[in-house]
Amino acid sequence: MASQDVIIERSDPAVQRIIDVAKHSRSVVRTVLIEDVEPLLQSIHAGVMFIEVYGIDTTPLPADLLAACEKREIPVRLLASAIANQVFKAEKKPKAFGIARVPRPSRLEDLADKTGDIVVLDGVKIVGNIGAIVRTAFALGASGIVLVDSDLDTVADRRLIRASRGYVFSLPIVLSPRTEALRYFQDSGMRTMVFEADGDLTVDDLNAIDERIVLMFGSEKAGPSDEFSSVAAESVSIPMNPAAESLNVSVSAGIALHGRARRNLSASPTA
The missing domain is CATH 3.30.1330.30 (Ribosomal protein L30/S12)
Known part of the structure; x- marks a missing residue:
């Protein structure tokens, strides 16, 4: 040039x-x-x-x-x-x-024909955490993220672009009202899992699941809401030292997505 x-x-x-x-x-x-x-x-x-x-x-x-x-x-x-x-x-x-x-905002319907897992962040408001999860989700083959009660008006938020290092435009990120997201996942037929302290499954069990799933995370402070917990078919926990109070939500999402990476990356059309 x-x-x-x-x-x-x-x-x-x-x-x-x-x-x-x-x-x-x-x-x-x-x-x-x-x-x-x-x-x-x-x-x-x-x-x-x-x-x-x-x-x-x-x-x-x-x-x-x-x-x-x-x-x-x-x-x-x-x-x-x-x-x-x-x-x-x-x-x-x-x-x-x-x-x-600014690209056209992604919609829940844009997730339907994808192959990788979907990440739902329920009440996660710290932009740095959202950005870190966006980068990890893209790197490990997830096909989209749904943000509920994030306090963001647009994914083209300068803070989110910086926190995600620009990956915010590389996969669908949907800002969704709670009722619409709940209805979508109830009707989708996808297997939904919420991350809680005492889950039915552990994160190690995710490796063996050979189908697309929805991974639901609440905020580190409040955890998943009752609405999303009731929609989820199963709950998942991450084994950890009982002396530790909790994991940062971006760390939890990274652990879960790493456990799903082989399946998601192999299913990705760009893999």
Whole structure:
């Protein structure tokens, strides 16, 4: 790719667009700021449509990012460091970032024709935990995540994009009202399992199950809700030191998904 143009004027329309998109509170989210090289690359590979990608004139953009932008015909420009300081002010200034169009929100129906397990997070609100689970779910072959009572308005939340390292666009993530999610899994015919302290099964038993299942996790503090516990056909526990109070929910999900990885990865069309 040829050398990039440098934005040196505060009046350039791109500068105001970046400032507008970076605002933490927007009533309608149609575009999103995606920061840092790994999330940019993953979002590009996931097919997210970018308006433009930017670097800082003092830091060369890596060749793999430039190549990915060239392949997708994404415009690339640089911001003069002084302009970048004005744009991001007190925020940490990313060395690379892009403005992307927010993809269509995933729906519960989008999960129906997938092959891997589904993860349900019931009342999990810490964005860092959700992001870690997204990365793990993608890496270990799960086909989607359903978020209930997450307090997120969109999966294109800058915090979630950062926490997931951009993988939030690589598999369906559904923000669902509780009643709709309960109805969907009641009617789906899929085998549902809720993770509790004293389960009917242990996580080791998941290895032998050769069918698609739904793995339901509650928040670390409150656990799964009564509604999801009643929908689940079985309960699962993770053997642990009784002196330990609990496991972080992202750790619990990682343990469960690792136990299911052989089945899920072999069933994945991209495996």
